[in-house]
Amino acid sequence: xxxxxxxxxxxxxxxxxxxxxxxxxxxxxxxxxxxxxxxxxxxxxxxxxxxxxxxxxxxxxxxxxxxxxxxxxxxxxxxxxxxxxxxxxxxxxxxxxxxxxxxxxxxxxxxxxxxxxxx
Amino acid sequence: xxxxxxxxxxxxxxxxxxxxxxxxxxxxxxxxxxxxxxxxxxxxxxxxxxxxxxxxxxxxxxxxxxxxxxxxxxxxxxxxxxxxxxxxxxxxxxxxxxxxxxxxxxxxxxxxxxxxxxx
Numbered sequence: 001x002x003x004x005x006x007x008x009x010x011x012x013x014x015x016x017x018x019x020x021x022x023x024x025x026x027x028x029x030x031x032x033x034x035x036x037x038x039x040x041x042x043x044x045x046x047x048x049x050x051x052x053x054x055x056x057x058x059x060x061x062x063x064x065x066x067x068x069x070x071x072x073x074x075x076x077x078x079x080x081x082x083x084x085x086x087x088x089x090x091x092x093x094x095x096x097x098x099x100x101x102x103x104x105x106x107x108x109x110x111x112x113x114x115x116x117x118x119x
Numbered sequence: 120x121x122x123x124x125x126x127x128x129x130x131x132x133x134x135x136x137x138x139x140x141x142x143x144x145x146x147x148x149x150x151x152x153x154x155x156x157x158x159x160x161x162x163x164x165x166x167x168x169x170x171x172x173x174x175x176x177x178x179x180x181x182x183x184x185x186x187x188x189x190x191x192x193x194x195x196x197x198x199x200x201x202x203x204x205x206x207x208x209x210x211x212x213x214x215x216x217x218x219x220x221x222x223x224x225x226x227x228x229x230x231x232x233x234x235x236x237x238x
Contacts, residue, residue: 004206029205086148087123
């Protein structure tokens with residue numbers, strides 16, 4: 001059965017490690033809870049000054065910038081992205097998503113099911 | 120290695136069956152050509168009056184509406200979506216994406232690798 005929804009109605013999860021304020025909200029739009037077997041679609045919203053941790057993990061990201069300006073930091077360079085741009089982050093590559101604008105940054109980020117702990 | 124790009128720089132593929140004009144353009148943003156092993160991120164643009172065929176296939180869609188208004192037709196009902204909305208179409212479910220607005224409709228649609236013939 002087809003399932004639809006509005007991202008505005010999905011409760012945001014605050015990214016945190018207990019001490020750092022990341023200004024990052026994650027909404028799990030489609031995943032195992034909807035019956036999706038293979039990969040999970042998430043919507044990230046980074047407030048002004050927001051950034052994800054610089055980190056790596058054994059799964060890939062497929063990312064599409066919906067709104068705002070984004071800098072992706074990698075091991076050896078930075079990438080500047082804006083709405084309509086996309087980024088592929090291979091498994092194992094260190095990366096950080098940074099809000100590089102004065103307004104919210106929104107991007108879609110798809111990971112394999114193993115990469116999304118929320119059920 | 121992280122790969123980035125702009126959807127505007129990706130050559131669009133016209134959806135056609137040799138006779139029907141669908142007014143549907145598909146851009147394969149991230150997939151096997153970038154080294155992505157599991158699933159493929161595509162951006163669809165439907166012009167005014169555009170619609171995909173009503174069809175089904177043995178893989179799922181994870182879809183996010185970027186811009187415009189969309190009607191998804193299923194076997195027994197229609198869903199009205201707008202920017203910020205999402206839809207999960209399970210494998211095997213008949214469906215049709217219809218541009219329900221007066222401007223372009225853009226949506227992200229992620230399929231397993233087997234669901235995207237473009238290499």
